[in-house]
Each structure stands twice: as structure tokens, then as C-alpha cells.
Amino acid sequence: MNWGSFYAVISGVNRHSTGIGRVWLSVIFVFRILVLVVAAESVWGDEKSGFTCNTQQPGCESVCYDQYFPISHIRLWALQLILVSTPALLVAMHVAHRRHIDKKILKRTGRASPKELEHIKNQKFQITGALWWTYMISIVFRIVLEVAFLYIFYLIYPDFKMVRLVKCDSFPCPNTVDCFVSRPTEKTIFTVFMLAVSGVCVLLNLAEVAYLIGRACKRCSRGSEEESQVAWISRGLSSYRQNEINQLIADHPLKSKFTVTKKSPSEKVERCSAF
Amino acid sequence: MSLLCYHTRMSWPLLYAQLFAVNRHSTSLGKVWLSVLFIFRVMVLVVAAESVWGDEQSDFTCNTLQPGCENVCYDQFFPVSHIRLWCLQLVFVSTPTLLVAMHVAYRNHSDKKRLLQGSGRSGFLSNKSQEEELETLKTRRLPIAGALWWTYACSLVFRLLFEGGFMYALYVVYDGFQMPRLVQCDQWPCPNMVDCFISRPTEKTVFTVFMATASSICIVLNMAELAYLVAKAVTRGFRNSSLSRFEPTRGTQKKERGTEVRGGGEARCWLGDDIDFSCDFWSMDLKPIIQHFRKSSFPLFFNDSFIILLPAQNPVQLFEYLQ
Numbered sequence: 251m252n253w254g255s256f257y258a259v260i261s262g263v264n265r266h267s268t269g270i271g272r273v274w275l276s277v278i279f280v281f282r283i284l285v286l287v288v289a290a291e292s293v294w295g296d297e298k299s300g301f302t303c304n305t306q307q308p309g310c311e312s313v314c315y316d317q318y319f320p321i322s323h324i325r326l327w328a329l330q331l332i333l334v335s336t337p338a339l340l341v342a343m344h345v346a347h348r349r350h351i352d353k354k355i356l357k358r359t360g361r362a363s364p365k366e367l368e369h370i371k372n373q374k375f376q377i378t379g380a381l382w383w384t385y386m387i388s389i390v391f392r393i394v395l396e397v398a399f400l401y402i403f404y405l406i407y408p409d410f411k412m413v414r415l416v417k418c419d420s421f422p423c424p425n426t427v428d429c430f431v432s433r434p435t436e437k438t439i440f441t442v443f444m445l446a447v448s449g450v451c452v453l454l455n456l457a458e459v460a461y462l463i464g465r466a467c468k469r470c471s472r473g474s475e476e477e478s479q480v481a482w483i484s485r486g487l488s489s490y491r492q493n494e495i496n497q498l499i500a501d502h503p504l505k506s507k508f509t510v511t512k513k514s515p516s517e518k519v520e521r522c523s524a525f
Numbered sequence: 526m527s528l529l530c531y532h533t534r535m536s537w538p539l540l541y542a543q544l545f546a547v548n549r550h551s552t553s554l555g556k557v558w559l560s561v562l563f564i565f566r567v568m569v570l571v572v573a574a575e576s577v578w579g580d581e582q583s584d585f586t587c588n589t590l591q592p593g594c595e596n597v598c599y600d601q602f603f604p605v606s607h608i609r610l611w612c613l614q615l616v617f618v619s620t621p622t623l624l625v626a627m628h629v630a631y632r633n634h635s636d637k638k639r640l641l642q643g644s645g646r647s648g649f650l651s652n653k654s655q656e657e658e659l660e661t662l663k664t665r666r667l668p669i670a671g672a673l674w675w676t677y678a679c680s681l682v683f684r685l686l687f688e689g690g691f692m693y694a695l696y697v698v699y700d701g702f703q704m705p706r707l708v709q710c711d712q713w714p715c716p717n718m719v720d721c722f723i724s725r726p727t728e729k730t731v732f733t734v735f736m737a738t739a740s741s742i743c744i745v746l747n748m749a750e751l752a753y754l755v756a757k758a759v760t761r762g763f764r765n766s767s768l769s770r771f772e773p774t775r776g777t778q779k780k781e782r783g784t785e786v787r788g789g790g791e792a793r794c795w796l797g798d799d800i801d802f803s804c805d806f807w808s809m810d811l812k813p814i815i816q817h818f819r820k821s822s823f824p825l826f827f828n829d830s831f832i833i834l835l836p837a838q839n840p841v842q843l844f845e846y847l848q
Contacts, residue, residue: 253572255538256564256568259564298580298584298724298725299580307588308586308587308588308589308720308722309586309587309588309707309720309721309722311586312584312586312706312722312723312724313706313707313722315724315725316706316724316725316726316727316728319728320727320728320731321727321728321731322577322728324573324576325573325576325577325728325732328569328572328573329569329573329735332564332565332568332569332572336564336565339560339564343553343556343557347553421707422588422707422720422722
């Protein structure tokens with residue numbers, strides 16, 4: 251159980267993203283998760299043991315550390331990454347739901363050959379219709395969560411720079427004591443780096459939103475000019491199947507009301523011979 | 526149990542591989558529950574919480590030089606660490622799903638046995654169709670009805686009990702979800718009352734609240750799933766009672782499991798709420814017959830019922846499928 255398996259889960263959604271979405275995913279993985287795991291955790295590893303106060307009063311160091319570092323940078327970034335990656339699963343759930351519906355339709359029309367089922371499994375959905383809205387909502391959530399975490403970061407640590415010395419006078423420290431933070435410069439460098447990459451991710455998400463809206467507008471304006479048949483052809487495969495089913499239902503409107511369909515004997519004989 | 530939690534990095538994938546395998550037979554709420562469990566609880570526990578609680582005993586400092594006082598005070602205020610409680614909670618909460626997995630495996634096993642027996646006695650099933658049947662058996666998705674419904678509902682109830690029980694235990698042992706900075710301890714051998722300081726109390730409070738929230742979300746999801754299952758069963762009950770049951774006549778006998786029927790017979794089937802259909806009686810070669818029936822006539826829709834006339838010349842093995 252590590253970031254690797256988490257990434258495997260998230261990148262499964264990759265097939266249904268736009269190009270910008272894939273870039274975003276790579277940025278998340280390479281510049282944030284990898285950096286977090288490989289570098290930042292060793293820099294912050296001794297944050298508590300290396301935090302020294304100029305006093306021998308037991309408990310003073312604990313209390314001062316808790317006062318100045320309510321939640322460690324590393325934990326904040328880990329939570330941020332987990333929460334920011336999660337909206338992609340909304341899209342994955344929607345796609346899985348669509349596939350399930352398509353499979354059901356296939357089976358009901360009696361065309362459930364293994365080849366068709368495989369095709370459904372590997373089918374790439376166009377980002378149109380309800381999927382467009384799901385995708386849009388997931389990106390909006392991503393942006394909101396990123397900005398929320400940046401804001402929380404700003405609230406807890408108003409300065410991006412890590413200071414070398416903090417002065418602390420909580421009980422049980424006698425008077426005011428000087429406390430020294432371990433590796434402040436290295437921590438500053440990594441903090442600035444992670445915040446910059448966060449900003450880049452927010453920009454990528456905004457660009458993706460703009461791109462999706464632009465594409466939808468183009469499709470709208472194109473669709474209103476062309477005739478309906480062309481628009482029907484250009485729709486996704488599942489819409490085609492949905493039309494097929496609708497047609498079948500329209501041909502036999504009374505069937506769904508039957509509870510008993512006892513056939514006449516002659517028809518039965520006919521069916522017997524068909525075996 | 527503690528060994529399982531100690532080797533957290535190695536054993537969680539094993540457990541979750543099992544759970545994801547059972548995932549196909551869950552409802553959609555069950556699948557959402559599994560994702561929430563995996564991402565917001567297991568991942569957060571492994572990635573974050575363990576580094577926060579890592580130094581909980583080594584950094585537990587008491588304002589005294591008396592040897593043994595820190596140990597005793599730590600033991601008094603932290604009988605069970607949060608991490609271990611959450612580990613146990615996750616293990617217990619994931620286990621009822623394995624009940625469902627066992628039930629599904631049992632059903633598959635008994636169906637397979639029946640299939641092999643059936644093909645042995647009536648020789649007209651070719652090898653190819655038998656392999657096909659075995660494959661569909663392995664990959665089919667069982668509808669949650671009948672005994673499987675009860676197993677699933679029981680597993681949900683157990684999940685709810687375990688979640689609630691562990692959350693309550695955490696609340697009682699630690700007097701709430703907040704971690705204080707300072708605790709006062711006067712156990713022997715501490716002289717008088719000493720101040721003891723807990724390491725990273727704020728960070729621990731944040732994570733305790735986070736895990737408690739994720740737990741409550743899981744409880745809500747489980748209750749919703751239970752309500753959905755009950756509603757589904759109730760509507761299915763109404764629907765079944767409105768369909769008249771057909772008693773096969775004309776040379777057929779009363780059907781028990783595995784009874785052979787001679788001279789043909791009729792089976793009444795209707796489409797369920799999934800791709801499967803249920804019949805009064807079920808034959809292993811009914812499926813190709815039904816597919817042929819569908820192709821040759823019209824597509825069947827939900828709640829349609831139809832009569833299948835079984836071939837008179839070849840006696841077939843009939844089994845009861847769904848009640």
C-alpha cells in the first residue's frame with residue numbers, strides 16, 4: 251500500500267481525460283507525489299527530534315513545537331494530494347455506469363457476443379452530454395480543493411519562509427525561550443517548490459475548464475448548423491444503441507404490459523421446430 | 526492482529542485485493558463505500574497518521590526524573606493507541622464482505638457441480654457448450670436475491686455494528702476526539718502529581734477528527750445501502766406476488782432439485798431486474814433456447830414472462846433456480 255497503487259487507481263481514469271488532464275496527472279505524479287516521497291519526507295523526518303529549545307524544562311519543547319507546527323507540511327501535502335486526486339474517481343464511476351448500461355442494452359437485444367462485450371470494455375467515451383458535466387464538476391472540485399488547501403497553508407504558515415528561530419512562552423516554559431527549527435533553508439526551498447507546482451496545477455485545471463467550455467460551444471454552434479442526421483452519426487456509440495432500443499420499444503409498445511404471454515398452440519409448434 | 530497492523534505496508538494490499546474481487550457482486554453504494562474506505566481511511570492511515578503517532582511514546586515527557594514514571598503515566602492515558610484501534614477497526618469492518626465472497630463461491634461451486642453432473646447424465650451437451658457454461662458461471666454476476674440477499678444484509682449489519690462499536694470505544698477511551706497537550710498523572714512511582722506532555726497534540730486531533738468523519742461517512746453509506754436493499758426486496762416481493770405462478774402439467778412431475786423430467790414440460794420464466802431471468806424451473810440448456818427464442822421473435826423486456834416448451838424427446842435435468 252503506497253502511492254504507487256494509488257496512482258494506478260487514479261491513472262485508470264486517464265483514458266477518458268483530455269490532453270490537458272493527462273498533463274495534469276503527470277505533473278501530479280512526477281512533481282508532487284514523487285518529490286513528496288523521495289525528498290520532502292527525509293527533510294521533514296527529524297522535524298520534531300531536531301527541534302531544540304534553550305531550556306531544560308521538561309515538556310517545553312513539546313509544547314512549543316505543537317504551538318508553532320499544529321500540522322506538519324508533509325501531512326498537509328499528503329492530504330492535499332489525496333483529496334485533489336479523488337474527483338477523478340467521479341469520472342471513473344460515471345464511465346463504469348455507462349459501460350454497465352451499454353452491456354445491459356447489448357444483452358437485451360441478444361447480441362451479447364464476447365467480441366461486443368470486449369469492445370464495450372475498451373471503448374473510449376466521448377466527453378459529451380452527462381459525462382461532460384461529470385468531468386466539469388470533477389475539475390471544479392479539484393480547483394476548489396487545491397485553492398482551499400493553499401489557503402489553509404497560508405493561514406497556518408503565513409510566511410512561506412521557514413524561520414530559524416521561534417520564541418515561545420507557553421506553559422511550562424519559564425519566561426520566553428528560544429527554540430530552533432531544524433533545516434529551515436531546505437524546508438523553505440521545498441515549500442516554495444511544492445507551492446509553485448500547486449499553482450501550476452491550478453492553472454492547468456483552469457485551462458482544462460476553458461478548453462472544455464470552448465469545445466462544447468464549438469460543438470453547439472456546429473450542431474445547430476448541420477442537419478440532425480449528421481449530428482446523430484457523430485454522437486457516441488451508446489447513443490446509437492439507445493436509439494436502436496427506443497426503436498424496438500416503439501415497434502412493440504404493448505409487450506411491456508404483458509404478464510402472461512401464453513401463445514397459441516400453433517405458434518408453439520412452430521417454435522419447437524425452430525429448435 | 527497486532528502483527529497484521531505492524532506490517533501495514535505489506536498486508537493491506539492483500540486484504541484489498543480480496544475485497545475488490547468481491548466488488549463485482551456489490552451494489553453501486555457498496556462500490557462507493559469500498560473506494561471511500563480505501564482512499565480516505567487506509568491511505569490516510571498509512572501515509573499520514575503513522576508518522577504522526579510514530580513517536581508517541583518516545584516523546585511523551587513528564588516533568589520528573591523518577592524512573593518508570595513516564596512509562597506508567599503513558600500506559601494510564603493511552604491504553605490502546607489510536608493507530609492500533611483504527612487498524613483493528615479497518616480489519617473488522619472489511620471482514621463481513623468476505624462472508625458475501627464465501628457465499629458467492631459456494632453458489633458457484635454447487636452450480637458447477639450440478640452442471641457437470643447434468644452433462645454427465647444427459648449426453649447431448651457438447652464439450653464446447655459445457656466450457657461456455659462453465660465460463661459464464663465463473664464470470665457471471667449473481668443478482669442479490671434470496672439467500673444471497675440475507676448474507677449481504679447480514680454483512681452490512683455487522684459492518685455497521687463494528688464501525689459504531691469502534692467509534693464509541695475510541696470516544697470512551699480518550700474522552701472525546703480531542704488530544705490535550707498536558708495530562709496530570711499521580712500514579713506510583715510518580716512522586717505527587719506530575720505534568721506530562723503529549724507530543725503533537727494538535728496534529729493528532731486533526732487526524733482523529735478526519736478519521737472520525739470518514740467513519741461517519743462510511744456508516745451513512747452502509748445505512749443507505751441497507752435501506753436500498755430492503756426497498757429492492759420489498760418492490761420485488763410486490764412484483765412477484767402480482768405474477769401468477771404456473772403449475773406445469775402434461776406429463777411433468779413435481780419438481781425438486783435435480784429431478785429428471787420425461788416427456789417434455791413447460792417452464793415459466795420472467796425477466797428479472799437484471800440481465801438474468803428467473804424460471805420456475807431451470808434447465809442447463811434453457812439459455813441457448815431462450816437466446817434463440819429472443820432472436821427469432823422480439824426482444825423481451827422487464828417483467829415479460831414467457832413459456833418455454835422443452836423438447837419432448839430429450840429428457841433434461843431441471844433445477845430450481847430462484848425462488
